[in-house]
Amino acid sequence: MAERLNYTVPPVQDEQNAQDALSELLENLHQHGFIRLANDIVKANSEIGKILVAGLNRPGSRNAVQNLSLMVMAVGSIPPERFNHILLALRAAVMATKPASELNEGQKAPGLRGIFKLLNDDELWQSLRPLMAVLETFVTEIRREEEPPVTRYSGKPTRE
Structure with a gap:
């Protein structure tokens, strides 16, 4: 008579492992054209880089970037509840300008x-x-x- 084999059934894989998730991501990027776009950008890297550097290397561009970062830092230092209060007050003031000017026309x-x-x-x-x-x-x-x-x-x- 034959001897009994000790075989354990492997568990069914419910979750994807990292390799499967990466393969799925790569396939989705390919289907939607992102891989082609990335390849085109890499191929044209030197040309795009030259355009970006030339555009950013102007005094006006540097000033704009610095001014934008200063605005972000200044707004970032205002607590959100106070900024919200100021924005709502400013909105209400702007909305009140037209009706107030119409009331004063005949006075x-x-x-x-x-x-x-x-x-x-x-x-x-x-x-x-x-x-x-x-x-x-x-x-x-x-x-x-x-x-x-x-x-x-x-x-x-x-x-x-």
């Missing part, structure tokens, strides 16, 4: 008496206070001596 100028009444209006002064604070801060910052951005943001002096 006459207030004259000297009207101006004196406005000067004594506490509600007007309370609503103008944030605008005055913005102007005061802006003027203070404008009066500061200009310095390189690296020095202003990091405190480290630069060599020029």
Whole structure:
């Protein structure tokens, strides 16, 4: 009589291994034309590189990149909840400009008496206070001596 064989059935593979996932990704990239695009870019690498370097090597381009990075750093230093509050207030102010200008079309100028009444209006002064604070801060910052951005943001002096 024959002896019994000890054979264990291998488990069914439910998940892809890395090799299968890579093969599937490569096939999808090929089907959608990304492999061809990548090959074309690699073949034209020197030409594309020359165009990019020539475009970025202009003073205006360098200034634009530096200014963009400064804007990102400045906006990045504002807490999101405050930035959201400022954006919503700015949006509301922009939306209020047209209706306010339409209301004033048929009105006459207030004259000297009207101006004196406005000067004594506490509600007007309370609503103008944030605008005055913005102007005061802006003027203070404008009066500061200009310095390189690296020095202003990091405190480290630069060599020029």
